Amino acid sequence: MVSVNPFAEFRQECQNILAEALKTALPEAEVETVPMGKPSNPSFGQLASSVSFELAKHLKRKPADLAAQLAKAVDQTRFTLIAKVEAAGGYVNFHVNFDRFSTLTLESIGQLGGEYGFTKTDQPAKVIVEHTSVNPLHPIHIGQARNPMLGDALARILSRRGNQVSRHYYIDDVGRQSSVVAYGYVKLGKPVPDEKADHFVGKIYTITACLVEINRLKRQLEQAKAVQATEDTEKLSRELNEWTTIASELEEKHPQLFKALSEKISQDANPEEEINRLNRAYENGEPQAKQLIREVSDICLEGFRQTQKRVEISYDSWDWESDFVWSSQVSDVLGQLQDSGYVYSEGGVLEFDAKKVVDTQNLRGKLGLRAEQEVPPLTLVRADGTTLYTTRDVAYTLWKFDRAERVVNVIGMEQSLAQLQLKIALYALGYEKQAENFVHFAYNLVTLPGYKMSSRRGHYITFDEVLDEAVKRAFEEVSNRSPQLTEEEKREIADFVGIGAVRYALIDVDTGKPVVFTWDRVLNFETNSAPYVQYTHARACSILRKAARKPQNPAYELLKENLERELVLALASFPDVFVECAEYLKPNMVADYANALADKFNTFYNALPVIKADSTQLADARLALTDAIRVVLSNALNLIGVTAPEKM
RNA sequence: GGGCCCGUCGCCGAGCACGGAUUAAGGCGUCGGCCUCCGGAGCCGAAGACCCUGGGUUCAAAUCCCAGCGGGCCCGCCA
Known part of the structure; x- marks a missing residue:
C-alpha cells in the first residue's frame, strides 16, 4: 500500500471514527468539524481531540465524562491505522498502530522516492x-x-x-541612477572591465554618484548662502560633510578610478543636468541613450549571472x-x-x-x-x-x-x-x-551590526564576498576533517557546503524578523545549519553503502524503539509540512523540518546500531528506515536549493 | 502626527495564521560526560524563561482583543 500522506491518512481515520462516535453516543451534540491536534506528550498518543471541552459548555456536562463516553462509543472494528482510543484529562486520545503505520510510511517513501511529500494542489495555476x-x-x-x-x-x-x-x-x-552610472562610464571612455563586471560597474556608480552629489550640494549651498537661508545652509553643510567623508573613503579604496572620474566630471559645470538629460532621452527611447544604458546594464547583469550560476538560481525571464x-x-x-x-x-x-x-x-x-x-x-x-x-x-x-x-x-x-x-x-x-x-x-x-548598509554610499558587503568566505572556511573545515580527500574533492565539497550554509542561514529565520549579519551566523557549520543536515544525509548514505544490500520485504513492525517511532512519525508528517509551507509561503518551515529530522536521526544513530543490529531482520528494517530518512532529507534540502551530498 | 512589522533563557531563535493536558523546541555560550561500535560537521547530561507591561475574552492565552512601553520600516514629482 502506498500513501502520499501517511499522517493525513491516520488523521482522517481518527476524524471519521470520532465523528461516528459522536453521532452514536451524543446525537444531541452539534459539531461541525472535530478539532484534532498533536498532544504535548507522546504517552497521550499521536493525535488528540478537545471536542469534549467545546461540548461541555453546550451540554452542561464534565469534559472528562464526555471524553470517556466518546472513547467508549468508538467502533473498534473499523480501526486500521488506529491502535487504541483513550480518554484522559478530558481529551480523546488516539494511539497509532505502529506496526501498520511504519509499514505504510516506509513503503510509501520507498515507492515514491524523490516525489514523496510533494502533495499536488487540486488547483494548479x-x-x-x-x-x-x-x-x-x-x-x-x-x-x-x-x-x-x-x-x-x-x-x-x-x-x-x-x-x-x-x-x-x-x-x-529606468530612473536617474542608471543614467548616473552610464554618465560615469562614458566619462571614463567606456572601459572594458578588468574585474568581475558588476563589481566594476558598482565602483563607477558609487564614485560618480558621490562626485555628482557633492557638486550638487556645493551649488545649492552657494545659493542658500546668497539668500542667507541659515537653516538650509546648515543642513546642506552637514550633508556635504557626510559626502565629503564618503569621497575620501572612496578615494582611498580606489585611487586611480577616483582620480580619473573626478578629473573628467569636474570638466562639466553641471553634471546633474547632463544626467537628467540622459535620463529623459532614455525614457523617450532615443537610440543613443538606449544603446548606452543597455550596454552598461548588460555589463552589470553579466556579473549577476555569474553569481546566480554559482548559487544555482536561474530565471525564466528577464524583464x-x-x-x-x-x-x-x-x-x-x-x-x-x-x-x-x-x-x-x-x-x-x-x-x-x-x-x-x-x-x-x-x-x-x-x-x-x-x-x-x-x-x-x-x-x-x-x-x-x-x-x-x-x-x-x-x-x-x-x-x-x-x-x-x-x-x-x-x-x-x-x-x-x-x-x-x-x-x-x-x-x-x-x-x-x-x-x-x-x-x-x-x-x-x-x-550589519556596525553601520547601515547603503549601496549609494558604497557601504556594503557583497554577496560574492560572503560566498567566497563561506567556501574558503568550508574548505579549511573539510581539509581538517577529511585530509585523505583529493584537492579536487575537497574543493567540490567546500563549494556546496559553503554555499548551502549561506542559503540556509538566509532562509532559516522567519521572514518577518530582520537578520543581523554576522559571519558566525551565516557560516555556521554546526547543528541547525545546512552543513549539519548535509552531513547527516551523507552519514545515512554511508551506512547504506556499507551495508551493501537492499533489504527485501523488511519487517517494519520490528521498529519498536521510541526513537524509531519518532522517526517514522517525523517522516510521515513531511507531506503536511510541505503543504503548509507551500500554502502559507513559509520556506523557513522546510529548513526547520530538515534540521529536526536530522536531529532525530543522529540521536537514533548514536543510540542504536543499524548494520550491527541484533538480528538481520532488525538490521533490514533499520536500513529501510535509514533509506527513508535519506530520501526525505534529500527532498527537503531540494526545496530550499541545498545540495544533498552522498559524501562530504 | 499616522500606518505596518517585531518584542519568547546571557545571546540567537521555533511555536502564534487554526487558543488546549504544570516538561515553552532547538542552537550558541557556560559546566560535566561519550570513539574495543555503522562518518565526532556528531551524541548524552547540567544550569538558564513567571513568553515586554497592564487589562480583557475564554472552561483554557506565548497564541485572540484593547491600551501602554521598547525596536525596525514606511508615509517622495526616489527606486
Whole structure:
C-alpha cells in the first residue's frame, strides 16, 4: 500500500471514527468539524481531540465524562491505522498502530522516492515569482541576497506543489541612477572591465554618484548662502560633510578610478543636468541613450549571472522596465487609470487616489486595513511628464497577469506601501481577480551590526564576498576533517557546503524578523545549519553503502524503539509540512523540518546500531528506515536549493 | 502626527495564521560526560524563561482583543 500522506491518512481515520462516535453516543451534540491536534506528550498518543471541552459548555456536562463516553462509543472494528482510543484529562486520545503505520510510511517513501511529500494542489495555476530584481548598478550585496534565496525556495516549493512556475527578474533600468552610472562610464571612455563586471560597474556608480552629489550640494549651498537661508545652509553643510567623508573613503579604496572620474566630471559645470538629460532621452527611447544604458546594464547583469550560476538560481525571464515605457503599455495603463475616475491632477502632477478606491469599493476587509487607516495617494506622473516607478510597475503587473493567474513579488517589506497601492490600482482598473491573486511576499532586511548598509554610499558587503568566505572556511573545515580527500574533492565539497550554509542561514529565520549579519551566523557549520543536515544525509548514505544490500520485504513492525517511532512519525508528517509551507509561503518551515529530522536521526544513530543490529531482520528494517530518512532529507534540502551530498 | 512589522533563557531563535493536558523546541555560550561500535560537521547530561507591561475574552492565552512601553520600516514629482 502506498500513501502520499501517511499522517493525513491516520488523521482522517481518527476524524471519521470520532465523528461516528459522536453521532452514536451524543446525537444531541452539534459539531461541525472535530478539532484534532498533536498532544504535548507522546504517552497521550499521536493525535488528540478537545471536542469534549467545546461540548461541555453546550451540554452542561464534565469534559472528562464526555471524553470517556466518546472513547467508549468508538467502533473498534473499523480501526486500521488506529491502535487504541483513550480518554484522559478530558481529551480523546488516539494511539497509532505502529506496526501498520511504519509499514505504510516506509513503503510509501520507498515507492515514491524523490516525489514523496510533494502533495499536488487540486488547483494548479500558472504562477509568476518575481525575485531578486536588484538594480544593475552595483554588485548584489548581502542585504539583498536574502531575496533570491527566499524567492528561489518559494519557486521550488510552488512548483513542487504542482503549479506552473515562472521566475522573473525585473531589470530596473529606468530612473536617474542608471543614467548616473552610464554618465560615469562614458566619462571614463567606456572601459572594458578588468574585474568581475558588476563589481566594476558598482565602483563607477558609487564614485560618480558621490562626485555628482557633492557638486550638487556645493551649488545649492552657494545659493542658500546668497539668500542667507541659515537653516538650509546648515543642513546642506552637514550633508556635504557626510559626502565629503564618503569621497575620501572612496578615494582611498580606489585611487586611480577616483582620480580619473573626478578629473573628467569636474570638466562639466553641471553634471546633474547632463544626467537628467540622459535620463529623459532614455525614457523617450532615443537610440543613443538606449544603446548606452543597455550596454552598461548588460555589463552589470553579466556579473549577476555569474553569481546566480554559482548559487544555482536561474530565471525564466528577464524583464526590462524600459520596454514597458517604450511600448505603449505604461501610457495605456495611465489612460485607463485616468478613465477610472480615481486620478486627479495637482499642479500638473497626476495623483492616484488610493484611499478613494478603498472606500468606494469597500476594500478594507479584503486588504486587511483598519476602518480609519489612511492610504496615501500615489504620484503617477511628474510635472515634466515622466512616470514613476510604481506607475510602471502597474503596467508590468498587468503584463504578468497576461501570462499567469497568480503573481508573487518577493520584495522587501520597506516597499509594503507601494505594493499595497499597486494592488489597489488593480482594483481601480477593475482587475479584481488579479488583485486577489497578487501577493507581496515581504521579508525584513539583513542588517550589519556596525553601520547601515547603503549601496549609494558604497557601504556594503557583497554577496560574492560572503560566498567566497563561506567556501574558503568550508574548505579549511573539510581539509581538517577529511585530509585523505583529493584537492579536487575537497574543493567540490567546500563549494556546496559553503554555499548551502549561506542559503540556509538566509532562509532559516522567519521572514518577518530582520537578520543581523554576522559571519558566525551565516557560516555556521554546526547543528541547525545546512552543513549539519548535509552531513547527516551523507552519514545515512554511508551506512547504506556499507551495508551493501537492499533489504527485501523488511519487517517494519520490528521498529519498536521510541526513537524509531519518532522517526517514522517525523517522516510521515513531511507531506503536511510541505503543504503548509507551500500554502502559507513559509520556506523557513522546510529548513526547520530538515534540521529536526536530522536531529532525530543522529540521536537514533548514536543510540542504536543499524548494520550491527541484533538480528538481520532488525538490521533490514533499520536500513529501510535509514533509506527513508535519506530520501526525505534529500527532498527537503531540494526545496530550499541545498545540495544533498552522498559524501562530504 | 499616522500606518505596518517585531518584542519568547546571557545571546540567537521555533511555536502564534487554526487558543488546549504544570516538561515553552532547538542552537550558541557556560559546566560535566561519550570513539574495543555503522562518518565526532556528531551524541548524552547540567544550569538558564513567571513568553515586554497592564487589562480583557475564554472552561483554557506565548497564541485572540484593547491600551501602554521598547525596536525596525514606511508615509517622495526616489527606486
